[in-house]
Amino acid sequence: MHDIFANMNTYFQSLGVWGLALNSFIESFFLVPPPDFLLIAMDLAKPEKALWYATVCSFASVFGGLIGYLIGRIGGRPIFNWFFRKNHEQFDKVEALYNKYGAAAVFFAGFTPIPYKVFTIASGVLNMNWWQFTLASFFGRAGRFFIVSIVLMLCGEWIKQYLELVIIFVSLIIVLFFVMLWLKGKKALKKD
Numbered sequence: 681m682h683d684i685f686a687n688m689n690t691y692f693q694s695l696g697v698w699g700l701a702l703n704s705f706i707e708s709f710f711l712v713p714p715p716d717f718l719l720i721a722m723d724l725a726k727p728e729k730a731l732w733y734a735t736v737c738s739f740a741s742v743f744g745g746l747i748g749y750l751i752g753r754i755g756g757r758p759i760f761n762w763f764f765r766k767n768h769e770q771f772d773k774v775e776a777l778y779n780k781y782g783a784a785a786v787f788f789a790g791f792t793p794i795p796y797k798v799f800t801i802a803s804g805v806l807n808m809n810w811w812q813f814t815l816a817s818f819f820g821r822a823g824r825f826f827i828v829s830i831v832l833m834l835c836g837e838w839i840k841q842y843l844e845l846v847i848i849f850v851s852l853i854i855v856l857f858f859v860m861l862w863l864k865g866k867k868a869l870k871k872d
Contacts, residue, residue: 685713692718700733701740708744709751709797715741719825723832734829738822745790745800745817752804759805775806782808783816788861790820793854 692699692713700722704715719737723730778785782803789799803813 689713689717693721697722697733697736701736704737704740705744705747707797708741708800709748711797714793715825716828719828720832723829727833730829730833731826734822734825737825738818741790741796741821741825742814742817745796745821746814748797748800749804749808749810749813752801753807754804756801756805778802778806778808782806783812786813786816787820790817791824792857796821 688703692703692715695702700715700718703712703718706712707715715737719733722733786799786803786808788794789796800813800817
């Protein structure tokens, strides 16, 4: 699997900005490497174009998210019904939570390393409001990609020097976020 992802990254990278757009688009509904790796490499190579790269990444990702939403809307419900066929009560709880927190879930999935494609398809399956989905996707994805690009545009040389420390720091933030998300989800399930 690692070799397949490495070949995909090489292919996307060979296409330049079009590859960044294609990677961002497909990653929103299918299993390909996240566009962040290519975005970071392109931002570090040409920091003066970092905001353009973030814009391309954001719009392509949101359009891909709409494809994921349509996949879920058109074909996902029968799959979910089959998967939860023995426990409709569990599915109903998941759907109720999604109806209550759906836009926030899509925003956070778009902003964090959580697989965004799962939420794009689930949003269609669970019939989330299309406008809420689109806005949450846009702000989540654009927020993520613009933060990465702005940080690299402003601090790219420093980051290159201290890359190991940056990776450790970012990893700790991600772990902390997942722990907080898990605790919040556990608390929400107890209330319901």
